[in-house]
Amino acid sequence: MTAITDNFDLYLRGFGYTIALFVVSGIGSLLLGTFLVAMRVGPIAIMRSAAAVYVTVVRNTPLVVVFAFFAFAAPMLGITFGFLDVEIGQFEFSSLFGSAVVSLTLYTSTFVCEALRSGINAVPLGQAEAARAIGLTFGGTMTQVVLPQAFRASVPPLASVQIALLKNTSVAAVFGIAEAVYQMRALTNNYASERTVIFVCFAAGYVVLVELLSFAANRIERRWRIA
Amino acid sequence: MRRLKLGMAAAALMVAGSALAACGDAGSDSEGRDVEAESDCDGKFDDGTRMAELADAGEINVGVKYDQPGLGFKGATDDVPAGFDIEIAKILVADLCIDPTGDGVNWVETISDNREPFLEEGKVDLVLASYSITDDRRKVVGQTGPYMITGQQLLVPADSDVESIEDLQGEQVCSVTGSTSIDRINEKGAKGVGFDSYSECVQKVLDGTVKAMSTDGSILAGFAAQNEGELKVVGDAFSEELIGVGYSKDLPEMCEWINGVLEDSYDDGAWADAFELTLGPSGVETPDPPAVEPCQ
Amino acid sequence: MSANVLFDAPGPKTAARHRAYAIVTAVALVAVLAWVIYRFNEKGQFESSKWEVFVTPDYVRVLLVDGLLKTLQMAATAIIGAVAFGVVFGVGKLSDHAWVRVPSALVVEFFRAVPVLLLMVFTWYWLGINADNSSYWAVVLALTAYNGAVLAEVLRAGINAVPKGQSEAAYAIGMRKNQVMRLVQMPQAVKIMLPAIISQCIVALKDTALGIYVLAPGLTYVARQIYLDPQFNNRVPTMFVVAVLYVSVNLLLTLLATWLQKRYAGEKKIDLAAARGPRNPER
Numbered sequence: 141m142t143a144i145t146d147n148f149d150l151y152l153r154g155f156g157y158t159i160a161l162f163v164v165s166g167i168g169s170l171l172l173g174t175f176l177v178a179m180r181v182g183p184i185a186i187m188r189s190a191a192a193v194y195v196t197v198v199r200n201t202p203l204v205v206v207f208a209f210f211a212f213a214a215p216m217l218g219i220t221f222g223f224l225d226v227e228i229g230q231f232e233f234s235s236l237f238g239s240a241v242v243s244l245t246l247y248t249s250t251f252v253c254e255a256l257r258s259g260i261n262a263v264p265l266g267q268a269e270a271a272r273a274i275g276l277t278f279g280g281t282m283t284q285v286v287l288p289q290a291f292r293a294s295v296p297p298l299a300s301v302q303i304a305l306l307k308n309t310s311v312a313a314v315f316g317i318a319e320a321v322y323q324m325r326a327l328t329n330n331y332a333s334e335r336t337v338i339f340v341c342f343a344a345g346y347v348v349l350v351e352l353l354s355f356a357a358n359r360i361e362r363r364w365r366i367a
Numbered sequence: 368m369r370r371l372k373l374g375m376a377a378a379a380l381m382v383a384g385s386a387l388a389a390c391g392d393a394g395s396d397s398e399g400r401d402v403e404a405e406s407d408c409d410g411k412f413d414d415g416t417r418m419a420e421l422a423d424a425g426e427i428n429v430g431v432k433y434d435q436p437g438l439g440f441k442g443a444t445d446d447v448p449a450g451f452d453i454e455i456a457k458i459l460v461a462d463l464c465i466d467p468t469g470d471g472v473n474w475v476e477t478i479s480d481n482r483e484p485f486l487e488e489g490k491v492d493l494v495l496a497s498y499s500i501t502d503d504r505r506k507v508v509g510q511t512g513p514y515m516i517t518g519q520q521l522l523v524p525a526d527s528d529v530e531s532i533e534d535l536q537g538e539q540v541c542s543v544t545g546s547t548s549i550d551r552i553n554e555k556g557a558k559g560v561g562f563d564s565y566s567e568c569v570q571k572v573l574d575g576t577v578k579a580m581s582t583d584g585s586i587l588a589g590f591a592a593q594n595e596g597e598l599k600v601v602g603d604a605f606s607e608e609l610i611g612v613g614y615s616k617d618l619p620e621m622c623e624w625i626n627g628v629l630e631d632s633y634d635d636g637a638w639a640d641a642f643e644l645t646l647g648p649s650g651v652e653t654p655d656p657p658a659v660e661p662c663q
Numbered sequence: 664m665s666a667n668v669l670f671d672a673p674g675p676k677t678a679a680r681h682r683a684y685a686i687v688t689a690v691a692l693v694a695v696l697a698w699v700i701y702r703f704n705e706k707g708q709f710e711s712s713k714w715e716v717f718v719t720p721d722y723v724r725v726l727l728v729d730g731l732l733k734t735l736q737m738a739a740t741a742i743i744g745a746v747a748f749g750v751v752f753g754v755g756k757l758s759d760h761a762w763v764r765v766p767s768a769l770v771v772e773f774f775r776a777v778p779v780l781l782l783m784v785f786t787w788y789w790l791g792i793n794a795d796n797s798s799y800w801a802v803v804l805a806l807t808a809y810n811g812a813v814l815a816e817v818l819r820a821g822i823n824a825v826p827k828g829q830s831e832a833a834y835a836i837g838m839r840k841n842q843v844m845r846l847v848q849m850p851q852a853v854k855i856m857l858p859a860i861i862s863q864c865i866v867a868l869k870d871t872a873l874g875i876y877v878l879a880p881g882l883t884y885v886a887r888q889i890y891l892d893p894q895f896n897n898r899v900p901t902m903f904v905v906a907v908l909y910v911s912v913n914l915l916l917t918l919l920a921t922w923l924q925k926r927y928a929g930e931k932k933i934d935l936a937a938a939r940g941p942r943n944p945e946r
Contacts, residue, residue, distance in 0.1 A: 183670045186685045190692060200865070200913035202872035204883060205906050212898040215574030216706045217699060234539065235576050236560070268669050278670040286669065307778035314780075314876045316544075316562050321780050325876075326544075328788050332484040339785040343777045350776040436893045443729075443888040444721045476878055484788070566891045570898065593893050 143331035144341050147323075153230055154323035155345050160231065161240060161309040161319060166302055168245035173252025174287070180257060183278055195250045203247050203311050210243045211315055240312040244305065251301040259294025260286060292364040299357030303350055320345060399449050399468075400644055402457045402637075408464035417618045421492065422463045429456050430477035430491035430613075434564040437589045437646050438497055441476075448474055452495040454641035455514050455632070459493065459612070462628045479543050483507050486615050493625075494613030497583075499547040504613075505663075511622045512611030514629050514638070516657040517583030518604025519551055522572055522590060524597065529579055531602040532557060541568035541580040548582045551606040565590070573597060583608060585646050592648075609657070622662035629659050703899065713897035716889055717904055730885035731908055737799065737881060738868040741806035745867070746860065748811025753818030754844065767815075774812035779805055779870050787877040798879035806870055810863050817859045821852035854927045861920035865913050872909070882908060 144151055179191035198206065214220070221238030263286055271281040291298075313322035324342045328335045405411075412419035421427050431452050432439030441448035447468070457467035465471040477485055477496045485491045486508045500510045521540070523529045532540075535557040542548035544561030552559035560577060562568055568580040569590045580587075584604060591598045612629075614621040632638040633656040642653045673681055703709060716722045755767030774782075782805035790797040790804075825848050833843040875883040882905055890901040 181669060183673065184681055184684050184688065186688050186692075190688065196914075197910055200869075200910045200917070201906050202869040202883075202909055204872040204875060205902060205909060208898075208902050209906070212570065212902060213703075215571075215576055216708065216899065217702045220574065220576055232558070272669075272671060281669050307776075310778040310780040311873065314873070316560060321778065321784060324781060325784050328784070329481055329484055332487055332788070335785065335788045339781070342781060343773070346778060346781065347773065347776040434887070434891050436891070440891070440893075441888065442892045442894075443725045443885055478878065564891060566893075589893075593896070 141334070141337055143327050143334045143338050147327060149230075150323050150327070151341070151345075154318060154320040154342075155349075156231055157237075157312075157317055157319035158306070158309050159349070160233070161237070161244060161312055161317070162302075162306045164241050165244035165248060165309070166305055168241065169248035169252050169301075169305065170298075172245060172249035173256060176249060176253040177256040177260065178282060180253060181260060191253070195253050198247060198250045199254070201247075203243070203308055204314060206247050207240070207243045207311060207315050210239045210246075214239060214242075236316050240315060240317050244308060244312075248301060248305045248308070251304070252298065255294050255297035255301050256290060258297055259290035259292075262293040263289045295357060295361045295364060299354070299361070302357075303353055306349060306353060307346070399447075399457065400454055400637075400641060402454075402461045402467045404461045404466045405464045411464075412624070413620075416620045416624075417492070418463060418621065418624050422465070425465055425471045426473065427460055427463065427465055427471065427493070428473045428475055428491040429460065430475045430482065430485050430494040430496055431456060432478070432496045433476040434478075434566065435497060435586070436566070437586060439495075441474075449645070451515070451641060451645040452497065454645060455612075455629075455638070456493065456495045458632050458637055458641070459495075459625065459628050462624075482613060486613050489615065492614065493621075496613075498611055498613050500609040500611040500660075501547060507616065509614045509616045509619065509622060510611045511614070511625050511662060512629060512659060513609035513657050514612065514659075515610040516654075517585060517608045517610060519548055519581055519606045519608060520584040520587055520600050520604055521579045521581050521602040522569070522587040522598055522600055523579045524572060524575070525599050527578070527599075527601075529601060532581070532605050535579055538579075539577045541571050541577045542582055543568070547606075547608055552581055555605060569594070569598070583610075589646065609660075619662070626659045626662060632656075708897075708899045713895060713900050716895055716897065717900070722889065726882075726885055726889075726904075729880065730882040731912075733799075734868065734871045734881040735912070737803055737806070737871045737874070737879070738864065741803050741810060741867050741871075742860070742864050744803070744807035745810035745814050745863065748807055749814025749818050751815075752811065753815035753822075756815060756819055757822060757844075759840065771812045771815045774808045775816070777809075779809045780873050780876060782808060783873060783877050783879075798874065798877050801877050802871060802874040802879045802881075806867050809870075810867050813863055813866075814856075814860065817856055817863075818852065821856040821859075822848050824855055825851045857927055858920045858924040861916055861923060865916050865920075868913060868916070869909070 176191050176195065179187040180195070182188060221235035221242075226233040267285055267289065268281060271285040276284065309319060310321040312319050313325070320342055324338060327338050331338065408422040412422060431448055432450070433441040433448055435450065437450055439448055439450040439452045447453075453474075457472075460467045460472055475485070475491050477491065477494060479496075482494050482496060482498060483504065486494055494508075495514075498504075498510065500513060504510060521529065521532060521535075529535060532552070532555045535555075538557055539560045540552045540557045541560050541562060542552060543565060549559035549561055562571070565580070565582060565586060568577070568582075571577045572580050573594065584600060587600045591600050612625050614625065629638075632641075638656045639653050647653060707713070717726070752767045752771050755763050756771060758764045758767070783801050786804050787797055787801035790800055822844075829847050829851065830843050833847045838846070871879075871881050872883045874881050875887065878884070886901045886905045889895060890898045895901075
């Protein structure tokens with residue numbers, strides 16, 4: 141137990157980075173996912189295909205490979221995050237954090253797009269027909285009628301995608317971000333005899349976060365339930 | 368009809384693939400030194416010592432790096448790793464009458480972070496993996512040597528005006544997780560950022576994600592030589608690291624034996640040979656072998 | 664809802680506007696692609712020395728055998744284990760006996776909430792003693808546990824999706840719960856579950872790439888060996904080839920899943936996603 145109690149600040153810092161990655165990437169993925177789904181169901185064929193290709197390719201690529209691409213290839217394209225240098229208390233958010241967030245956002249947004257698409261398909265046909273009947277354009281139909289209802293219907297799959305994102309932040313450990321799994325490996329290396337206790341403590345941290353998120357998703361779903 | 372099309376597509380791919388596969392000629396064979404095992408170990412070691420056990424068993428587990436070119440690296444098509452650490456390990460193994468290039472040697476990949484756990488658990492008998500000797504580490508494992516003394520320097524882009532570690536106060540400097548280099552960087556006021564291998568750091572310096580990377584000067588020289596004209600090594604050595612051999616703390620008799628073999632290799636030129644073969648090609652001059660510390 | 668309810672058949676003005684948008688998008692896409700290729704070219708990523716590795720027979724063999732085959736092996740072993748794990752704990756969760764049901768539920772919830780990478784790191788250290796293949800088995804065991812927990816939920820959903828009349832009839836002719844489960848419900852449930860099992864295969868395959876953090880063999884490991892080699896120094900081409908391999912295999916698996924869905928579960932298309940509940944992420 142000494143491993144955790146002596147290094148409690150590292151434990152908290154690790155989860156702090158986890159939460160930070162989750163919050164920023166979560167918001168980003170929701171925004172980008174909405175944009176993607178609009179392209180996916182829109183009237184312009186080339187946008188539909190482009191979005192479909194992007195979603196299919198990225199969904200079938202392991203997250204590690206997406207991260208690796210961003211770590212290696214993006215700097216060659218001139219996309220570094222050198223401008224990022226925020227410090228909040230003990231946490232440093234630098235270029236590594238920036239590229240991790242971008243990788244997570246790009247990957248998760250494809251799943252958000254699919255979740256929203258299932259939500260859109262759940263909106264009754266009559267709604268869209270009525271919207272057309274009163275003369276709304278595609279943009280109007282989407283923003284005023286379809287998307288609000290689609291969001292409600294997609295809360296369960298969206299929640300599961302965001303929970304997956306929370307767990308996927310652990311992949312940032314492979315690329316140098318000192319979040320929870322990185323700290324767990326470091327502590328296990330230094331306190332090899334206590335590895336089971338360390339594992340249970342970190343697992344408990346994740347279980348708590350996942351349960352909180354689930355609970356919040358359940359509440360939202362219940363409040364927004366249509367029928 | 369669709370099946371026929373799919374079948375034809377598959378066949379075409381296979382033909383193209385095999386045609387292409389005949390084209391390439393990449394890769395080369397990296398051979399290490401020829402080290403012959405000692406032939407007679409009967410009674411060479413006292414009964415009950417770990418060395419006697421290992422010599423009798425004819426098997427040994429050695430932990431080395433697989434991802435540090437020049438020190439310990441195993442390419443995709445190589446069967447065994449190669450590098451300076453491996454060469455010194457071969458000398459040690461040969462002294463136990465085990466053929467260094469044979470099946471008796473089980474090379475195990477160790478990364479900086481797990482060198483101590485591997486020794487503590489008995490997963491490896493020896494560790495030669497850029498292993499700096501520190502008091503902290505000596506509390507949990509046995510370390511002896513050194514067989515290499517390194518000075519920590521900086522690798523920066525060729526057009527950078529960084530001259531020493533003082534110029535990098537508060538800036539990010541890259542090195543390997545769990546190495547002493549990171550601690551030294553932080554001590555000097557810069558921010559140490561850890562990655563799993565030096566090559567990744569080099570990449571970060573090349574594309575400007577970090578301002579500099581820091582580790583032993585001879586490793587840096589190797590990288591500078593590989594990326595001609597794009598990188599340079601600067602700064603005086605701002606810390607000195609003693610690279611030694613790790614062994615289990617429960618087996619203190621290993622210390623004398625290791626020291627003995629190392630000193631022999633200094634005398635008969637094997638150490639210098641190994642250095643020239645592995646680190647020499649990057650243009651580093653072969654230094655004098657370091658003085659081995661007495662066992663504690 | 665089909666997409667063409669969202670917008671009418673375009674009239675001449677709209678058609679012209681759509682054409683304009685389409686052209687702008689096409690130009691933008693081509694421009695981005697061209698810029699990316701240009702930048703990579705500037706950095707010398709298209710030099711033959713960087714790509715030559717992938718047509719050299721030795722390296723191709725290593726890439727495909729030590730890399731891809733190993734990865735597929737790990738994924739296959741994990742899935743078989745996961746199916747077994749899923750059956751055991753899924754049936755456990757449906758048990759009438761609380762002393763079986765509650766622990767099964769706890770085990771399943773635990774392994775679904777913990778990230779796979781955490782499981783891999785712990786299993787690696789736990790197996791670490793004198794196990795030569797500890798990395799390989801760390802990956803396989805972690806994937807078995809995680810996918811097993813997911814499949815346990817899928818099994819539960821599958822069994823609940825079997826028409827109620829089936830089990831009622833079975834009870835009516837005097838079968839006990841065990842027999843009903845074994846002889847009537849499971850076979851039908853498995854048919855319904857097949858697409859979900861395949862999609863977990865895809866998840867397992869993608870997650871084997873995480874093994875790099877515990878030094879496990881496989882495609883990402885071989886890729887690392889290639890690009891770290893000072894002779895090649897070709898990160899971008901290597902990652903590109905690896906991505907192509909992963910995507911191809913996954914697309915093949917998706918095709919398989921779709922075909923299975925059509926062939927076996929045609930009559931009974933259950934909404935597995937809803938039945939699984941919000942806590943079962945499809946990654």
